[in-house]
Amino acid sequence: MxxxxxxxxxxxxxxxxxxxxxxxxxxxxxxxxxxxYKINFFLFLLAFSLEISFTFLFWKILFLNENTLNGWTFKDVFGLMLFMYFFWVIRSIFESGLRRSFRLIRTGGFDYFLLFPLHPLMNALFYKVTITSFLSNLCVFLFLFLSYLLSFSVSFSTLVIAFLFGFFGNIIIILFFFILRCFSFWLKENKFLLILENGTHLFNKYPLTITNKFFQFTYTFIFPLIFVVTIPAEILRGNFSFVWILYEIGMLIALALLAAFVWKKGLEHYESGMG
Amino acid sequence: MFLEQRKKSLKNYLLFFRIGLKNSLYYKSSLILEIFFTFFVLLFLFSFWETLAKEGVSFVTSSFIVYILLAFAINNTLYLEWSFIDIIKSEGGTAVKDLTYLLIRNISPFTYNVKSRAWSLLTFTIIFLFILLFNAITKLISFNYWHILPFIFFVLLTYFLISYLSLIVSYFAFWFDEAWAFGYAFFLIISFTSGGMLPLYIMPDWLQTTLSFLPFQYLAYIPVQVLLEEYTWKQYASLCAVGLFWLFVLGALNTFLYKQGLKKFESQGG
Known part of the structure; x- marks a missing residue:
């Protein structure tokens, strides 16, 4: 017994x-x-292929006029795009579920899931799982990864370290956005989140180290985006600092605790849409 | 009779526009945060390009930087959006109206779009004034303030063109489940081909020629160039004529696709 x-x-x-x-x-x-619905998958693949094509066209046009931009070459920017798509692959695992769940929270329709014995957070994360965007992002990422390996030489250890940083950087930013989404418990409109996500999309296309000290500070300590794409790309360029490891661990712990706290408080505050 | 009908339609649009504006002002905190974040992104873009300009990158001039800021402001406030997909698919929870609701009340998609996007003109105005103030403080460029008049005309043209494009993209939802992908693909195409990411004059000649046959340059490039560059009256007239032609074409396409989509919608018992 x-x-x-x-x-x-x-x-x-x-x-x-x-x-x-x-x-x-x-x-x-x-x-x-x-x-x-195979057609949907191909539509997603088309959309993401177009995106990476236009992003590359953007940088190609710039590099037609100059060989380097603040020390960054086309190879370095290629690495940046690689981690941008790595971010999209990780993000697409939870994005659909979180977006729809928090929409239900804003409209008062989340009560239904509170009746289940399952933890509400599990329903929030996996309410609507669509692997279409995940698979299409993965296809584009794998294509980019293979292209990078075939076009440029890079050591295996550098690659592993860069992807580890990228992975934990992604977890950090997912937690950050989760905390912001929890404001849906209090705010009925969150259009600001859309502009922030669009901003993230935009910021990830640029090396954040080519900005002034204010923005580098902001993207490191306030809006922790620098570890998602820029720092892994910097590692591929051959730059590395042990302080980055300490920072990532610290940020992960702090954001995980804050996310748990805000979610708990939000759920307590939640009012039924039918109440 | 025709004039009376047009007068009634215009009254309806203005009424829905006022309602949309009122709704956006109801959620003031969201509006303020949205404007704040747009300022932040503008400052980021300025910082990035200014760093390159200081390094001596040849094509990054003050005029280029102002172009980037204005094009971003237009692209990201008057942006292509496909919320009408939710109306067709009746997704979004109990608070979102579905297509049957609009059909019963005889509300056209364009009227609905005018209401749902009224806030975008308000946010664009605020952001544009911020860019003007920023330019006055940093003294990036000096431009002719009389150009603001034709600029306003072309921005309004952009607003209506994007409204029609948003609806046309949304109508894919009548035939495809994940019409979101079409919307996103269009958004990407337009972001680039409208000159929202880079001015069209910096692109290779073959690409500039191709894009000159499409309406997308009216969605960012033309309005910003009208503000920054000197044009003759003939050039203004030519740009207006082509812009209005595209407005007519997209309006006709919008009506045609909506009717075709409704046939499918009603045949499924919607």
């Missing part, structure tokens, strides 16, 4: 497997949907 911590461990393990089954079911449905 299991007592005390043994029983607690069993309870935790069954909870974890319950959540895992929930997420697996969501993704099975998403894959079935993907195969039913």
């Amino acid at each position: 299991k007592v005390g911590w043994g029983k607690e461990m069993e309870k935790q393990q069954s909870k974890v497997s319950y959540y895992a089954k929930f997420v697996r079911r969501k993704y099975i449905v998403a894959v079935q949907w993907l195969f039913s």
